[in-house]
Amino acid sequence: MGLSTGEDSSKQEGLEDLKSNLEMYLDHLNEAKVQIQSSADQTEAALESAMAAVLQQVSAALDERKAQLMKEVADVKNTALKQAESCSRLAQEHLQRTEELLGSLQSGDSLEAKQMTAEAIEELASQLPAPSSLPRPALQLPSSGAVLAAVRQLGRVESTVTVAGYEDDCDPSEGDGSYRLQYCYGDANKQTSPVFHTAYEGPETSTLVRRLQCDVIYSFRVSRQVSAGGAWGGWSPPVTGATTLPHYEWSPSPAYSITDSGRIACRTGDGGDTYTGGDSVIYSAGAQLRPGAALRVAVVEAGSGCSDEGLALLDGRPDQGEDGALIGKGALFVSATGEVYVNGRRRQMRLPPLQAGSYLTFSTERRDQQTTRVCLETGDKQVVYDWKTESTDLWLAASFNELGWKLMLE
Template identity: 30%
Template sequence: MEDPDKSNINGGNTCGKFREEYRKHVQNQVSRDLADTLNMLNHHKGELAKLQDQLQQARLQVIQSAGETEENINSTFKSLLINVNRMITERHHQLLDEVKQVEVEALGPLDECGQLLSDRLKDCTNRLEQGNRLQQSTGTKAKESVIRFQEETSQLNRLPDVPELCAVPCVSVEFPSEPTLEESLQNLIQGAGKVSRIGPVQITHINERPGALLVAWEEVDEDVGDDSIEFCLQCSNTGAMNPETAKFHTVYKGPDFSFLLRNLQAGERYLLRAALRREGSSSWSTWSLPQYAQTSIPHYKWAKVDGWSVADDGRLATKSSADSDILLSHGPLLGPGSSVLFKVLGSGDSCSDEGIGLSCRPVKGTEQLLLPGVLFLNAQGSLVEESISKILKSHILASVKGLSFPSKQST
C-alpha cells in the first residue's frame, strides 16, 4: 500500500513541475509576442522613415521647383524689360528719323521755290524803283528808256509754279486706337507665362521589355480636349543620374500615348521625360517629372552557330555558308505580352525552307518547321502555322523592311 505522505509529496512535485512548465510556456509566448510586436514596430518605424524621406523629397521638389520657377520668371521679365525698352527706343528714333526724312525731302523743292520767289520779288522791286525813276524823266532819251524798260519787264509776267497744299506732304503718324498700344501690350503681357502646378503631360507607366522599355504617358488636365496634339519623349545618356546635367535626345515625336524604346542595355539606368505641344504652337510645354528606368531583360539576340556570323552584340546575323543551317535565338526570349521585330537587311534567291519564325521548342532541322508549335514564314511568302500553310505575298522578305511578331497571354 502506497504511503499517503509520499503520494502527496509526488503529487506536489508534479503540480509544481506543471506550474513551472506553464510559467515557462507563458513566458516564452509573451517573449515571442513581444518580439513580434517589436519587429512589427521596427518595420512600422522603417516604413514611417521611408514615408518621412518621401515627404521630405516632396517638400524639396516643391521648394526647389518654386525657386527655379521664380528665378525663371525674374530673369525672363528682366530680359523682357531690357529688350522691350530697347525696342521701344529703337522704334521711337526710327519714327522720328522717318519724319525728319519726309520733312527734308519735302522742304528741298519748297526751299528752291522760295529762293526763286525771293529772287523774282527782289527783281520786281528793283524794276518798280526803276520805273518810278523813269516817270520823272522827260525827253527823247526818256522815251527810249521806257521802251527798253517795258521790253525787260514783259518777261516778268510769268509766275513761278508753287505747289498746292494738297500736293505737298502733311506729316502725321498713325497709332492703333482699338485697341491702343497700351491695351495691346497689356493684353500681351497679361497672357505671358502660365504657372502650372505640374507639367501638362506626365509619364505614367514604364514596363520592361527585352532590351527595351515600353513608356506610356497621359495628359494631366483631361478637360483640355485637343485632337491636334503632338508628344515628345526624350531619353538621357546611359547612366545619367542628375536631370540638370543629363544630355537628353529625342526618341519619339507623334500623337501616340506610348512608345517602345528599343536598343537599350539591360541593367543600365535611363532618364526619361515627356512634353507636348498643341496645334499652332512652335514650342514644347514644360517637361514632365523625370523618371528613372531600366530593363533587366536582355535584348533579343542570336546564338552563335556554324554557318552564321553574329555581330552587334547578337542583334545582327549574316549567313556565311551555303549550307542549310538553322539560326536560333540565344534562348526562349519571347514572352506573353511582348513582341519581336525582324528586319531583313538583304536577301538573295530563296528556297521554300528559308525564312523566319517562332518556335516554342528548339528546331533541329528544316523538317521540324512544319510541326505544331512553330510559326514559320518562308522567303517565298508562305506562312505555316500549326502545320497549316497559306500564301501571303510572293517574296515577302525581300519587299518589306520589317516583320513584327506580337504575343499575348493565352486564356
C-alpha cells in the first residue's frame, strides 16, 4: 500500500533526513577512528623518540658524573698517599736514629755526645699522625628510590578532544578569519534543543575553556568566519569531553566569605562588614597547583593594597596564624603593590600592582627533583623564577588586612 496522505509524506521525509544524518554520523565516526589511530601512532612514535633521547641524555650525564667522581676518588687517593709517603720517610728517619742510639748503648758509648737524644726522637715520633687518621676515598649517593620515583613520574599522557569544522575546507593559514567555540552541558547529540554558550571568539586555533565542572560531560562545537565581517560557516558536529581535574577552590576561613562553589573569596570577616581580629590568611583547599598547570587569580574587587598584603605559593601549608610566613622560607609571595619575594628575599623585578579587574597567573613546571620553575604573569608583564621546593604540588594563599578584597580562582 503506497503513501497517500500528507502525514505519510512528512514521515517519509523525516525518516530520510534521519537516515542521512545517521549515515553522515557514521562517516564522521569512521574519520574519528582513523584520527584516533593516527594520533596514537604519532604519540607512540613521539614517546619512543623522547624516551630514547632522555635515555641517551641520562646515560651521557651518568657517564660524565662517573668520570667526575672517579677523578675525585683519584685526587683523594693521591693526596692521602702523599701524606702517607711523607709520614713513612719521617718514621724511617726516626727509626734509623733510634737504632743508632740503641747501638751506642749496646757498645758502651755515652749518649751525651749525640746530637739527638732518645727523648727528642720519641717526642718527634709522637707527632706522627695515626695511620687510621689518613684520609680515604668514600662514596655517597642518593637513594635509588628517589631517583626511580622521579623516573616513574616522567611524562604524562593526556586525553585531548579536537573540534573540527567539517563544513569548512579552508586552510586556517589563509585569510584573516576568526573562530567561534561554543559549549553546552551534556551530550548535545542526545538533546532536542541544546543551549550553547560562546567560550571563545577570535583568531587563535586553540583556547583554554575555564570554569568547567569536574567529571561533567560537555559538548563543544566550532565555526569559522573566513574574513572579517563575512558570514560564519556552519557548525561542526558536537564533540563531547570532560575534565577529571577538580576546579581550584578556597578553604573556609572566618576572615573571608566563600561563594561560587569555593571559587570566590571576599575579605569580610565572619560574613560581616567588619573584621577586627584573627588570621587574615586564607588558603586553597589543598596543594592544587600541579606541575604543568596554570592557576589564574582574578581580582574582582580591591582595596588600596599594602606591601605586606598579597598572594603566595607555598611549598607545604604553614601553621595558621603566621601571617609573616607568606614572606618567608617556603613561600613565593607577590604583594598587592607588585613586589615579589622568594623565600623571604625581595627580587628586583616588579609586577603591576593588584587592582580591580586585574589577573595574576601562576604556572609551574618541574625542572628537577628540587627545583620548580614558576612563571608569574599579570597584564603585559611576565617574570620567571627557579625556586627550590620539596613538594611538586603547591598551595595558594592570600593575606589581606583591608576589607573588601574579592578574589576568584580560575
